[in-house]
Structure formats: structure tokens, C-alpha cells
Amino acid sequence: MGSEMNRRGLMKLTGGSLLAAAASTAAGRAVADEPSAVGPIIVDGCSPAAPTAEYLELLRKGGVDCWNVSMLPSLLQMSQLLEFAARNAAHVEIAKTAADIRRIKREGRISLTIGWQEADLFVMKGESDWWSKPPKTTMRLFYDLGLRVCGLIYNLTNAFAGGCLDPHVGLTKAGRTIVSQMQSLGILVDVGGHTGERSSLDIIVMAERPVVCTHSNIAALNANPRNTSDRVIEGIAKTGGLFGVSAIDPFMSWGRDDVGKRKEPRRRADIKRYVDELDYLKRLVGVDHIGVGGDFTTGATSSINPEESFAFPPEMTYLQDPIQYAQGFEDISKLPAVRAEMERRGWRTNDIDKVMGENWMRVYEASFGA
Incomplete structure (x- = not known):
């Protein structure tokens, strides 16, 4: 600023x-x-939607200034996103700093930040050297292409960390090295959610910059293995980070006790249930550590069958084709309805602005530069 x-x-x-x-x-x-010259920034901190003109229109309707385009690590998806940004340069730009995000908003465009949901491409076969000290990875390549947010693991344990389905598995030696390199370079580390509790807490202990959970929900409100404990949420806040709340229905309405009962939930989560998560976080860690991480899959493959999926077992979700979201917040264009519910509950305008994006901006500045 x-x-x-x-x-x-x-x-x-x-x-x-x-x-x-x-x-x-x-x-x-x-x-x-100054930020005041463009007004508060509104951020969707994590959604793996397909980058299309149609999705840009949904972002505009939702008032979103910055979209963290979240993906499983893929050279093809990275290339396709860069191509999309080049073709639509009049409307979007990949942001690499917080200043880029504010500038792009001043220019009337939407900024894209790039996020991965696991870190496997940092150690590509034949492209990494784990015999050297320190180990050589591909991290700098992807950082220069715009990668700014990354989790280590997607549900199932890998060489770096335990997934949410293995909550007692801790961070490995390789994982500690990757986290250290990410924080040194300026890639925001994503914990909780897909990452298991023990590994998340291990990352929090060693953190030298803020860490975040980009898209999850609260285990204390719903016993689902994909949700995040108060211990991890409080740890994230102590690093100066934030917790991004997902809009996916089963993470708010489905859990271990529902297995075998039904294929569709009798009572779907709605806007009020979504804002219940925000209220809980405000009481637990304060308004400075809350964000939106909708996890919208609009335009992307979005079908889950827990009877056939090892990574999405029945205790995590029900049959979803397509993935179901909170009623009234089915896509990012409905974000103003979340604000309206927060206003109805008496949230102050300044605090709503923080949750809608300014908290993300503070963390972005601390992680990958003002």
C-alpha cells in the first residue's frame, strides 16, 4: 500500500x-x-472451476475481483490456464503479487492466482534430484509461471504428508523440505482440508509465514473426515493465516453417522448453514482469520460415486452427480447472498469486507509479496 x-x-x-x-x-x-482507490477486494480463495467465458461472467455477477484457480497438479492444466489468460487478456490477468491484484481491479479486469491441491509435480521423475543437498525440485519453474498457493496432499498419503484419510500420519522429511522451500520462495502453504491433522499441525509448528486452509469446513459442526479440527484452525490463525470456508453440501450435512442411510441427504445445507460456519470461526479465532473458499467445480468434471472411489469414501460424501452445494450458494455468482445473510446477522461492514477478500489480501501480501 x-x-x-x-x-x-x-x-x-x-x-x-x-x-x-x-x-x-x-x-x-x-x-x-492505496486499496481505498479501488475499494475492498473480493476473493474466491479456492475453486477448481473450468476457466471459461461463462465462469468469468459468474465471477462478475458475484462481484469477485480475484479467483484462485485451484487444480490438481497438471502440466496440461497449467498450459491451458496460461492459454486462457492470453486469449482473454482484455478481461483477466494472472497475478503474481498482491499489488497485481489491486492493479488489475483498477483496470476493470479479474485477477487469477494459481493454486495446486497437491505438490507431486515438484518432484517429477527425472526432473528432481533428492541426492543433492538441498534437494533440487521443479518448484522455481512453476513459481515463475504463477503458482502461488499449494497443498501437499489430496486425501491420500503421499511422500510428503498424511492425507485427511490418514489423520495420524505426520509430515515426512521430504515434506518438511518442500514446506521450507515453499515458504522461502513465496508459495502459500495450504493445510487442513485434504491434509491430515497431524501433518497440518507439523506444518503449522514449522511455519515462518502465514499458512491457510483454502477450502474446508468445521469438524466441530459436522463429523466428516474432510473437515478440519479446531486445533488446526487455531494453529492456522496463530501463523497469521486464515480458514477458507467451502460451500460443498456434504461437508456441512453428511458424516460418518450417515453411511448406509441414504444416497441423498434429507436436509441440504443452505446459506444460513454456510454463515453458521463463519459465525463459529468468528467466535473461535476472530474475523481476521476467515475467508471464502467456495470450491466450485463449475464447468469441470464434478461427479463423485463414493461406492467406487477410494479417495472419497461413503463417510465423506454421498452420490453426487454433479457435486452439490449449499442451497442459495450453488455457484460463485450467489456470493452477494452470503453477504446479505451476514448483514442480517449484524456483521459490521468492515468485518464482512475482511471475510470477502481483504483477509486473503493481507495473507497474500505476507506470503508472496505486496
């Missing part, structure tokens, strides 16, 4: 008129650089 003034200041000039003109110009630049 105010970066132009911080870097330059006013040059000392002779002549009153020149000094006044220089002061006026510099002040104008400073005002333009």
Missing part, C-alpha cells in the same frame, strides 16, 4: 510551483496505489 511513495518520496526541487506540482503528482500516484 502506498508503494510509490514508499519507494520514491518527493524530490527536493527549487521553485515553489515546481515543488507544488511534484507534490500534487506524487500524492495522486500514492492515492491511486
Whole structure:
């Protein structure tokens, strides 16, 4: 914020008129650089939707300024996203700093940040050297392409960490190295949710910058293995990070006790149930540590059959084709309805703005640069 003034200041000039003109110009630049010049930033902190013109329209209807395009690590998906941004440069740009996000909003466009839901591509076969010290990975390549957010694991344990289906498995030596490199380089580490509790807590202990949970729900409100415990949420907050709340229905309405009872829930989660999560987090860790991580799969493959899926077992979800979301918050265009429910419950405007995006911006600045 105010970066132009911080870097330059006013040059000392002779002549009153020149000094006044220089002061006026510099002040104008400073005002333009301030967040107030563009208003609060609204962020969807995690959604693996397909990058399409149709989804951009949903983002606009929702008032979203920045979308963290979340994906399983894939060279093809990375390439396709870069191609999408190039074809639609009049409407979007991949942001690599928080300043980029604010600038892109000033220009009337939507910023895209890139996120992965697991870290396997950092150690591609034949492209990594784990015999060297420190180990050599592909991390810098993907960072330069725009990767700024990354989790280590997707539900099932890998070489780095335990997944949410193995909650007692801790962070491995390789995982500690990857986390250290991510934090040093400026890639925001994603814990909780897909990552198991023990591994999440291990990451939190070693964190030197904020860590986040980009998209999950609260285990204390619904006993689902995909949800995150209060211990992890409180740990995230202590690092200065935040918890992004997912809008996926079964994480709020389905759990271990529902296995075998039904294929569709009798009572779907709705906007009120979604905001219950925000209220709980406000009481637990405060408004500075809450964000939106809708986890919308619009336009992408979004069918889950827990009877056939090892990574999505019946205690985690019911048969979903397509994936079901909270009623009234079925896609990102409905985000204003969440704000309206928060207002109805008496949330202050400033606090709503934090949850809608300014908390994400604070964490982005601390992680990958102002």
C-alpha cells in the first residue's frame, strides 16, 4: 500500500510551483496505489472451476475481483490456464503479487492466482534430484509461471504428508523440505482440508509465514473426515493465516453417522448453514482469520460415486452427480447472498469486507509479496 511513495518520496526541487506540482503528482500516484482507490477486494480463495467465458461472467455477477484457480497438479492444466489468460487478456490477468491484484481491479479486469491441491509435480521423475543437498525440485519453474498457493496432499498419503484419510500420519522429511522451500520462495502453504491433522499441525509448528486452509469446513459442526479440527484452525490463525470456508453440501450435512442411510441427504445445507460456519470461526479465532473458499467445480468434471472411489469414501460424501452445494450458494455468482445473510446477522461492514477478500489480501501480501 502506498508503494510509490514508499519507494520514491518527493524530490527536493527549487521553485515553489515546481515543488507544488511534484507534490500534487506524487500524492495522486500514492492515492491511486492505496486499496481505498479501488475499494475492498473480493476473493474466491479456492475453486477448481473450468476457466471459461461463462465462469468469468459468474465471477462478475458475484462481484469477485480475484479467483484462485485451484487444480490438481497438471502440466496440461497449467498450459491451458496460461492459454486462457492470453486469449482473454482484455478481461483477466494472472497475478503474481498482491499489488497485481489491486492493479488489475483498477483496470476493470479479474485477477487469477494459481493454486495446486497437491505438490507431486515438484518432484517429477527425472526432473528432481533428492541426492543433492538441498534437494533440487521443479518448484522455481512453476513459481515463475504463477503458482502461488499449494497443498501437499489430496486425501491420500503421499511422500510428503498424511492425507485427511490418514489423520495420524505426520509430515515426512521430504515434506518438511518442500514446506521450507515453499515458504522461502513465496508459495502459500495450504493445510487442513485434504491434509491430515497431524501433518497440518507439523506444518503449522514449522511455519515462518502465514499458512491457510483454502477450502474446508468445521469438524466441530459436522463429523466428516474432510473437515478440519479446531486445533488446526487455531494453529492456522496463530501463523497469521486464515480458514477458507467451502460451500460443498456434504461437508456441512453428511458424516460418518450417515453411511448406509441414504444416497441423498434429507436436509441440504443452505446459506444460513454456510454463515453458521463463519459465525463459529468468528467466535473461535476472530474475523481476521476467515475467508471464502467456495470450491466450485463449475464447468469441470464434478461427479463423485463414493461406492467406487477410494479417495472419497461413503463417510465423506454421498452420490453426487454433479457435486452439490449449499442451497442459495450453488455457484460463485450467489456470493452477494452470503453477504446479505451476514448483514442480517449484524456483521459490521468492515468485518464482512475482511471475510470477502481483504483477509486473503493481507495473507497474500505476507506470503508472496505486496
